[in-house]
Amino acid sequence: MPYDYEKDGAAIYAQSFAMIRAEADLAAFDAHAEQVVVRMIHAAGMVGLERHVKVSDGFVPAARSALENGAPILCDARMVSEGVTRFRLPAENAVICTLHDPKVPDMAKAAGNTRSAIALELWRPHLEGAVVAIGNAPTALFHLLNMLEDPECPRPAAIIGCPVGFVGAAESKDALWADQPVPSLIVKGRLGGSAITVAAVNAIASRKE
Amino acid sequence: MPYDYEKDGAAIYAQSFAMIRAEADLAAFDAHAEQVVVRMIHAAGMVGLERHVKVSDGFVPAARSALENGAPILCDARMVSEGVTRFRLPAENAVICTLHDPKVPDMAKAAGNTRSAIALELWRPHLEGAVVAIGNAPTALFHLLNMLEDPECPRPAAIIGCPVGFVGAAESKDALWADQPVPSLIVKGRLGGSAITVAAVNAIASRKE
Numbered sequence: 161m162p163y164d165y166e167k168d169g170a171a172i173y174a175q176s177f178a179m180i181r182a183e184a185d186l187a188a189f190d191a192h193a194e195q196v197v198v199r200m201i202h203a204a205g206m207v208g209l210e211r212h213v214k215v216s217d218g219f220v221p222a223a224r225s226a227l228e229n230g231a232p233i234l235c236d237a238r239m240v241s242e243g244v245t246r247f248r249l250p251a252e253n254a255v256i257c258t259l260h261d262p263k264v265p266d267m268a269k270a271a272g273n274t275r276s277a278i279a280l281e282l283w284r285p286h287l288e289g290a291v292v293a294i295g296n297a298p299t300a301l302f303h304l305l306n307m308l309e310d311p312e313c314p315r316p317a318a319i320i321g322c323p324v325g326f327v328g329a330a331e332s333k334d335a336l337w338a339d340q341p342v343p344s345l346i347v348k349g350r351l352g353g354s355a356i357t358v359a360a361v362n363a364i365a366s367r368k369e
Numbered sequence: 370m371p372y373d374y375e376k377d378g379a380a381i382y383a384q385s386f387a388m389i390r391a392e393a394d395l396a397a398f399d400a401h402a403e404q405v406v407v408r409m410i411h412a413a414g415m416v417g418l419e420r421h422v423k424v425s426d427g428f429v430p431a432a433r434s435a436l437e438n439g440a441p442i443l444c445d446a447r448m449v450s451e452g453v454t455r456f457r458l459p460a461e462n463a464v465i466c467t468l469h470d471p472k473v474p475d476m477a478k479a480a481g482n483t484r485s486a487i488a489l490e491l492w493r494p495h496l497e498g499a500v501v502a503i504g505n506a507p508t509a510l511f512h513l514l515n516m517l518e519d520p521e522c523p524r525p526a527a528i529i530g531c532p533v534g535f536v537g538a539a540e541s542k543d544a545l546w547a548d549q550p551v552p553s554l555i556v557k558g559r560l561g562g563s564a565i566t567v568a569a570v571n572a573i574a575s576r577k578e
Contacts, residue, residue: 163541165537169484180535202535205561206559299374352414355448
């Protein structure tokens, strides 16, 4: 006997977002950030994630204007860049991940750093006004903060800093939150990852739920 | 003053896995499954995930032998297929995601189902003996179970069933666990997603941590 289940994608989204708004405590967020956090909770399958999310004032408008003005999205991992829903992007924005550039392995060896971190050196020509989405590697976020200590380094418009894991993830996100070189969104602690990061990008890209 | 942080990828992995083994309760898993669950916890950044993971007897050997014998990996989403670490695969296995096949939108409309579910119809020529990795869409897992109700449908070697979310995710995974058409791994409830799913694939692909 075949399983019967909800097969209407739009209905699944609507029902999911309604459940999240009924269960999650979203009082800490303004209307812009609320929509982003709801989508992050959806991607994680986890009510309670909201207690770990911090969004700086003006982050969503800054990131959204950047996208509307054609800014690229710079991603630390292919799982992030592949997850961005292209038809939600307001200006056919470029989605860039430099991790698999053939120059990266030698650059990483020379620098004594991870490929994920060193790949960000190849972001420099695209970084001015970009939306940064780091959803995997703590070393990438630390390296970005170190790059931005140089006042000559181009400034992105906004940073989504959600690397995941047990070594450096919490520390790199605390560092981003303390520095705030530009408006930022983080998930504090170990939680994070590509799905949550992509959800934030997709929510910023379009108000449509 | 630049941030100082662990820059050695191998050291980061080793330290992360040691932390997970110190903190998580892995007594329910045999040695094969333990290695897979540790990597899933790592990808999720979440000790405690192990309480939601169920692995059927013989799942890891079945999936691993399939890969060693050259079986393809069938993924419901590009975030899953892109996350599979190619150099860990034992037989340069094909990693297949049919979601963006140009036939899918019309097929979905005709069937009154989601693109994620209907895309699995294009798995049929590859399904026999394959490793299935569903890390996004509950509708895909339900559709697979319905396909497998037909005894004529080719059987995969093993199913990783970790769709995430609020509508159908828990239900589809409970259905897989009850049916067990082939050895399976699930994350019960709402949790799941591409990162956890990819971690399971990558752990099965190689014993190397």
